[in-house]
Amino acid sequence: MSEFIQYTLQGLAAGGFYALSALGLAVIFGVLGVVNFSHGACYMLGAVISAVLLAELHVGFWVALLVVPVLMFGFGVLMERLLVRWLLALDPLYNFLLTFGLTLILVEAVKQRYGVSGLPYQVPAGLGGQVSIGSVNLSVYAIFACLFSLVVCAGVGLLLTKTRIGMIVRASTEAPERTRALGINVGRFVTPVFGFGIALAGLAGVLAAPTRAITAEMGSNFIIILFAVVVIGGLGSILGAVVAGFLVGLVEAYGIAYAPTYAQIVIFVLMALVVLVRPSGLFGREEVA
Amino acid sequence: MSEQMTAKVDVDLAQPSILSRRNPLRYVMLLGGLVVLVLLPYWIYPPVAMDILCWGLFAISVDLLLGFTGLLSFGHAAFWGGSAYCTGLIATHFGVPFPVAVLGGAVFSMLIAWPIGYLSVRRTGIYFAMVTLAFAQMLYFIANQARDLTGGENGLQGIPRSFFGIELVEEDSFYFYYVGAAMILVGVFVAWRVVNSPFGRVLTAVRDNPARARALGYDVERFKIKAFVISAGLAGLAGGVFAISHQFASLQELMWTTSGKVVLVTVLGGIGTLWGGLVGAGVVVTLEDFLASSGFEGIGLITGTIFVLIVLLFRHGIWGTGRNVLRKYALDRRRRTRD
Numbered sequence: 001m002s003e004f005i006q007y008t009l010q011g012l013a014a015g016g017f018y019a020l021s022a023l024g025l026a027v028i029f030g031v032l033g034v035v036n037f038s039h040g041a042c043y044m045l046g047a048v049i050s051a052v053l054l055a056e057l058h059v060g061f062w063v064a065l066l067v068v069p070v071l072m073f074g075f076g077v078l079m080e081r082l083l084v085r086w087l088l089a090l091d092p093l094y095n096f097l098l099t100f101g102l103t104l105i106l107v108e109a110v111k112q113r114y115g116v117s118g119l120p121y122q123v124p125a126g127l128g129g130q131v132s133i134g135s136v137n138l139s140v141y142a143i144f145a146c147l148f149s150l151v152v153c154a155g156v157g158l159l160l161t162k163t164r165i166g167m168i169v170r171a172s173t174e175a176p177e178r179t180r181a182l183g184i185n186v187g188r189f190v191t192p193v194f195g196f197g198i199a200l201a202g203l204a205g206v207l208a209a210p211t212r213a214i215t216a217e218m219g220s221n222f223i224i225i226l227f228a229v230v231v232i233g234g235l236g237s238i239l240g241a242v243v244a245g246f247l248v249g250l251v252e253a254y255g256i257a258y259a260p261t262y263a264q265i266v267i268f269v270l271m272a273l274v275v276l277v278r279p280s281g282l283f284g285r286e287e288v289a
Numbered sequence: 290m291s292e293q294m295t296a297k298v299d300v301d302l303a304q305p306s307i308l309s310r311r312n313p314l315r316y317v318m319l320l321g322g323l324v325v326l327v328l329l330p331y332w333i334y335p336p337v338a339m340d341i342l343c344w345g346l347f348a349i350s351v352d353l354l355l356g357f358t359g360l361l362s363f364g365h366a367a368f369w370g371g372s373a374y375c376t377g378l379i380a381t382h383f384g385v386p387f388p389v390a391v392l393g394g395a396v397f398s399m400l401i402a403w404p405i406g407y408l409s410v411r412r413t414g415i416y417f418a419m420v421t422l423a424f425a426q427m428l429y430f431i432a433n434q435a436r437d438l439t440g441g442e443n444g445l446q447g448i449p450r451s452f453f454g455i456e457l458v459e460e461d462s463f464y465f466y467y468v469g470a471a472m473i474l475v476g477v478f479v480a481w482r483v484v485n486s487p488f489g490r491v492l493t494a495v496r497d498n499p500a501r502a503r504a505l506g507y508d509v510e511r512f513k514i515k516a517f518v519i520s521a522g523l524a525g526l527a528g529g530v531f532a533i534s535h536q537f538a539s540l541q542e543l544m545w546t547t548s549g550k551v552v553l554v555t556v557l558g559g560i561g562t563l564w565g566g567l568v569g570a571g572v573v574v575t576l577e578d579f580l581a582s583s584g585f586e587g588i589g590l591i592t593g594t595i596f597v598l599i600v601l602l603f604r605h606g607i608w609g610t611g612r613n614v615l616r617k618y619a620l621d622r623r624r625r626t627r628d
Binding site: 018032035065086087090092094096097098100101102103104105107108109111114220221224227228230231235261262264265268269271272274276279 | 339361408411412414415418419420422423424426427430431434545546549553554557586587588589590592593594595596601604610
């Protein structure tokens with residue numbers, strides 16, 4: 001039983017990374033209609049930047065948690081302004097391919113600069129060690145990562161539902177023409193939203209840095225699982241992205257624990273089932289898709 | 290409805306082939322192509338020439354879906370790599386002549402393509418790309434786990450290249466090229482026939498207006514699945530020949546980067562041009578060979594940059610651009626003679 005709780009916690013922590021990134025992916029898709037293939041690479045960049053900040057500038061985890069998303073926001077804004085923007089009017093496939101090319105460049109660049117072996121990063125002071133509740137030992141950092149991503153997801157949810165900006169973003173997601181007709185400059189929100197989505201991926205990267213191996217390839221498998229997450233949750237749905245993120249994290253953790261041979265296959269079986277039973281995803285609506 | 294999302298790639302309306310009767314140059318171009326095909330191993334190292342043809346057919350199989358059915362498969366490595374492994378296993382364990390093994394590999398690809406296609410066509414547009422990518426990754430993990438069968442990270446090594454005891458083909462990659470090229474040509478011919486058949490016209494209709502195709506009584510999903518399975522068979526044929534040519538099948542063949550690379554080759558050649566795939570493969574394979582032999586390590590930087598540039602600036606691809614220029618020239622001339 002105690003093991004089960006541990007696996008659950010690990011699953012929720014991993015699910016937090018997925019949920020945060022999938023949230024970014026969903027927000028970008030909602031407003032721009034772009035599926036960002038480089039989301040995994042941005043997650044990787046987030047982790048690599050925090051490792052480099054620590055090694056070269058001695059900037060710790062807590063500062064990185066603030067600085068890296070800001071940097072990634074800037075990166076996202078540049079990416080949207082210089083590249084993605086030109087293909088927005090065309091079929092979404094072109095931006096998918098563009099961001100795929102960008103992924104190759106980013107991964108290779110990091111590989112050339114920092115090699116293939118992992119960069120070192122420690123669990124930040126104060127979050128190391130374990131807590132024992134009864135007979136169950138839980139890693140403090142996993143609890144923190146899990147709670148932190150939940151708080152951020154809830155924060156973004158509140159931002160989208162309770163503020164004026166959030167309302168405009170949701171309106172331009174669901175009915176861009178009508179929103180424009182109401183006198184709102186939808187185009188003005190495109191760049192910041194893109195940057196925001198990239199920042200979320202970077203944030204997930206920082207969160208993952210202390211527990212995962214930081215390599216150029218860490219985002220490669222991540223992005224494919226992320227696609228499975230958004231297919232399961234329904235790409236049009238913010239809530240779906242978050243719920244499916246945690247769900248996939250849990251499934252993966254139980255898979256690793258109880259059926260290590262099939263651990264990575266289980267997620268895709270889950271996706272196949274969802275596609276079979278509910279093609280638009282658990283929370284998806286076909287109109288948004 | 291989801292149909293709205295179906296890929297509207299900017300290809301020209303179906304004028305699929307340079308071999309159509311309306312093209313006065315059709316025999317000249319066909320002859321030229323065959324001459325290049327025969328002379329290729331004289332110009333470049335024969336195994337590289339073989340790679341070009343394999344990747345060319347692989348790209349044509351992707352184009353059959355992307356250009357003529359409007360589906361972007363981002364998981365075609367599953368069929369290329371799946372067939373590479375299957376071909377290798379058949380050749381190793383049964384000692385049959387390699388064309389038989391390759392055929393077995395292609396059939397295997399079609400068999401796994403059916404369930405994948407059945408599930409994937411439930412989503413359209415960009416979702417189709419994501420779902421196929423995920424399924425291909427699943428196959429990658431399966432191949433990685435089934436070490437006894439696939440050799441895991443080491444891959445399948447020393448695949449025999451038996452060919453009715455004719456040692457010239459078995460030992461010399463120069464002569465092997467011609468047998469391999471013949472098999473690739475069969476694949477290209479199949480693709481060309483499919484595109485220029487009534488079935489192919491329905492696929493184009495499905496691409497351009499699925500709702501209308503459905504209203505006319507065509508079962509859109511079934512046509513998509515059929516196209517998917519045929520395309521997988523062609524990718525499998527290419528992958529099988531590739532494995533025999535290298536006498537080696539590795540996990541690299543099943544990686545998502547392979548799926549991406551073949552889409553790059555297709556777009557570079559020109560979406561919806563069919564023949565462009567061979568041209569794109571020629572450019573990409575030669576470039577990679579050149580970079581690898583000159584000791585450049587960051588190949589991803591180059592391929593990634595090419596990808597970004599062609600998507601931004603050169604969306605018609607080499608073949609598409611060439612065709613548009615020629616067509617415009619012909620139109621202009623006709624207009625001038627009329628004046």
